[in-house]
Amino acid sequence: MKNNEHVLEDSIFNIGKVVSVDGRVVSIEVNKLKNTSHVLYKGDLLKNISVGGYVKIIKGFTKIIGKVKGEYISEDKKFSKKVYGNAKQKVHRILDVNLLGFFNGKQFERGIKELPLIDNECFLLKKEEFDQVHNFLRNSDDPIVIGRLAFEKGQAISLGVNSLFASHIGIFGNTGSGKSYTLAKMYRELFLKYKDNANFKKNAKFFFVDFNGEYAAADDVIIEKKYKNVYRLSTGREDGDKFPIQQELLYEPTFLALLTEATEKTQTPFLQRVVSNRYIADKLNSEEDFKTLLSDMIYSATSKDDRNLEKGVVVNLLEDLRSCLSGSQMNDLILDYKSKLQFHSAQGKYYYQPAGGGTKIFSDHETFKTSIVCDKVSATTFNVTALDVIDKIELRIILLYYDEIIKGYSNKDYLAPLIKRVKKKVNDLKKVVKISNEPNGGKNITILSLKDVNIHMRKILPMLLCKKLYDDKKEKNNDETYLNIIIDEAHNILSKNSERESEQWKDYRLETFEEIVKEGRKFGVFLTIASQRPSDISDTIISQLHNYFLHRLINNNDIMAVEKTISFLDKVSFDSLAILPTGTCILAGLIAQVPVVIDVSHMDKKYEPNNKTRPLTKYWQ
Ligand SMILES: Nc1ncnc2c1ncn2[C@@H]1O[C@H](COP(=O)(O)OP(=O)(O)OP(=O)(O)O)[C@@H](O)[C@H]1O
Ligand SMILES: [Mg+2]
Structure with missing residues (x-):
């Protein structure tokens, strides 16, 4: 019985023989009787061999699996009536097959371990074999199904x-x-x-x-x-x-550099200094400390006899601060400095010109620091403690920028474009993230x-x-x-x-x-x-x-x-x-x-x- 079954299967599934082997590519000559589109097996209609289909090549105990990539016809040139009964028989149908893998026991494995030999018999795949080739589940993995084979029987994968x-x-x-x-x-x-x-x-x-x-x-x-x-x-x-x-993400220099599109040579190192500068950062925790810092900066800007320093630097600093310290009452201070804090070109010094033409107070005068800088800054409200983390970053960038400009450490031309961008970028950032x-x-x-x-x-x-x-x-x-x-x-x-x-x-x-x-x-x-x-x-x-x-x-x-x-x-x-x-x-x-x-x-x-x-x-x- 078993033998009969085998013979039956052989006769139905056998499609031909290997006629040439060239690396991964094998040619198979198809039996004359197998040139139909389907074969009937136990009442099932099975698709016969065609391009895109699979073949099994038996070499001793090894089952090698290949996929048909093309087919063509070859004709015997030396046709002789003696050998061939019929003119049809001089035509051979040849399949080009790519080897894909082999069966290792029941399991299909990709890759080539052995190549077929000429005359090895070739077969169609049985249902179980076909399923095994398409069984992508290994080692008791959990399966999910997202689709079905498009060409072959709609089998779920x-x-x-x-x-x-x-x-x-x-x-x-x-x-x-x-x-x-x-x-x-x-x-x-x-x-x-x-x-x-x-x-x-x-x-x-x-x-x-x-x-x-x-x-x-x-x-x-x-x-x-x-x-x-x-x-x-x-x-x-x-x-x-x-x-x-x-919060830490904000304090990563690369983050700030990308956010503000900082240039690599000058602006990025500057941002690194912003992040590592604890002195300024610590002054932002209370309004008193902030005022001390600001007074120092203003005094240092005005008391320096540095002709290179931009004349409006104090007002610019205050205006930049105003735009990131919402809720502060800085307008009076800005107006005051704008109209009365002047630079005396001949003497190369700042002076304060009180209203009504009073005596000028020069920056090297002993009362200048207290009356013109500290007292005025003290009398102003700076809303620093209400700032959130993102605003603080912006503030730190602005403060360090002016600090370095005033001290002459940095070149304004390189950093000013960055400062211009910071405002817009920080504003955008605030719209999309929260700490x-x-x-x-x-x-x-x-x-x-x-x-x-x-x-x-x-x-x-x-x-x-x-x-x-x-x-x-x-x-x-x-x-x-x-x-x-x-x-x-x-x-x-x-x-x-x-x-x-x-x-x-x-x-x-x-x-x-x-x-x-x-x-x-x-x-x-x-x-x-x-x-x-x-x-x-x-x-x-x-x-x-x-x-x-x-x-x-x-x-x-x-x-x-x-x-x-x-x-x-x-x-x-x-x-x-x-x-x-x-x-x-x-x-x-x-x-x-x-x-x-x-x-x-x-x-x-x-x-x-x-x-x-x-x-x-x-x-x-
Ligand atoms: N498997 C599917 N079954 C049913 N409808 C599908 C399937 N795949 C895609 N569609 C439909 O085809 C249309 C386009 O699909 P999809 O938007 O996924 O294309 P896309 O490749 O992502 O395009 P894009 O590059 O423009 O984003 C959608 O209307 C989608 O519903
Ligand atoms: Mg899409």
Whole structure:
């Protein structure tokens, strides 16, 4: 009985013999009887061998699996009636097959251990074998299903949570090809499985950077509202959400340098001095101390016989302070100094000209310091104690700037442009962040929408926050915690050829993301990026990704960008890249022993990222 079965299977599944072996490429001559599109086996209609299908080559006890990449016909030139009964028989159907892997017991493994020999018999795959080739689950991993095989019987593809989410993932495809949908689906399936586990909430952290507000447009995108923190930042409006950051982040010189677009040679070192200068920082804790500091600065500016010092420096200092010390009553003081504090060119000294033409009080006069500086400063209200941490940074920058100018340590020409920018940048920053040390309400999923954020903040904020998250995680470096940074429209920050950017910024970005992609795995930090332009993204990043979901890609540069790195993708799948329908993608990478074309399964409307293709005519009726 068993033997009969074998004979039957052999006769049905046998398709031909190996006729040539050339490295990974093998040619198989198909039996004349197997040139039909389907074969019937036990009442089932099985797809017969064709391009894109699999073959099993038996070499002794080894089962080698290959994928058909093409077929052609070869004709015997020396046709002789004696050997061939029929003219049809001089034509041979030859398959070009790429070897993919082999069966190790029941388990399919990718790679080549042995090459077939000429005349080895070739077979179609049985259902179990086909399933085994597409079984991407290893070592009792937890499965999630995000799609089905597009071409072969619609079989669901289970992916292992460990192998997928402990890897860097790239999702590429043209606009509208379904990247965001795939991304949302993948994370939705993951969250559905673990969302209510206390340990999942405690140990795993997901940080979505959403440049277009697609994941924040509706409450339940990806997962119900109650499971996630959504921050809709805005630099245009005052009432946008504010992302909590820790105070220390502000005091990082790199943070300040990026925020204020400081130049590398002079402005960045200046910001470093701002951060390390305790003397000024300590004077901001009480109004009395602040007044002492200010009096000293004003006196020092006016009593110096430095002709290089700008004449209006005192008034400029006060005006700059007024703009960052809201609620202070400084107008009288400013007016007073503006009209009465003069510089005597001949004597090279400051003097105070009291109203009504009284005697001039020169700065070297013994009463000058008390009556003209200290008393006047004392009589003024400076609202320093009400300042929050972000304002204080601005104040420290301004104070140190004037301090250095007055003392002649720094050149005004180099630093003045920075001071001009600081105000605007700090103001923008205040609209999008708040200082807070509170944990995020126990929710481990964060969505950061940058839709309404200006272009500068859009670039630096995600970068700074990701870097901070990564550094924190690296420092902790324990086994149980996990961080996943997910960036849709990643070309916004990872593009390699933007000319608007300074070198310093590029370095910083490279350090951050290239490090995450190279080293992150060791610390349990993983990156998922989606982009329309893989060719724009740094090669280092693309080549370090472990798994790829490739949607339709039309531009040749983009195709080449992924081609270089996905060497094991066979030609058939590769050629289909340009014609994949929306929602269909090629899954390739470490997780897939063989690259497969999958249809990403549907999810309920309310969980979809909101980025509908607009039906124009609907609005044009
Ligand atoms: N698997 C799918 N099933 C059903 N609809 C899908 C699927 N994938 C994508 N779509 C639909 O196709 C449209 C475009 O998809 P999506 O927004 O994900 O594309 P995208 O590649 O992210 O585009 P862009 O680059 O412009 O962000 C959406 O309306 C989405 O709902
Ligand atoms: Mg998208």
